[in-house]
Amino acid sequence: MAPRSKLCYAVHAWVPGIDRIGPALESDPYTVAATTLVMVTTETGAPTRLTPEQRAAWAPFVDDPLRFRHRR
Numbered sequence: 001m002a003p004r005s006k007l008c009y010a011v012h013a014w015v016p017g018i019d020r021i022g023p024a025l026e027s028d029p030y031t032v033a034a035t036t037l038v039m040v041t042t043e044t045g046a047p048t049r050l051t052p053e054q055r056a057a058w059a060p061f062v063d064d065p066l067r068f069r070h071r072r
Contacts, residue, residue: 008034008066034066 010029041048050058
C-alpha cells in the first residue's frame with residue numbers, strides 16, 4: 001500500500017486582518033473536508049514516505065483528524 005497522509009481542513013469566510021493559515025477560527029466554517037495525499041518521487045512517480053524533516057515542517061499543523069457522520 002502506498003504511504004498516505006490525510007489532510008483535514010475547514011473553509012471559512014474571509015475576514016480582513018486574519019491570517020489564512022493558523023489556528024482554528026471561532027466562526028462556523030462553510031465546509032469541512034478531508035483529502036488523502038500520496039507523496040511521490042518526482043523522477044519516478046513512485047510513492048515515497050515523508051522524511052523526518054518534512055514531518056517536522058508539518059508538525060505545527062497536525063491535529064486530531066476530522067470525524068464525519070457518514071463515510072463511504
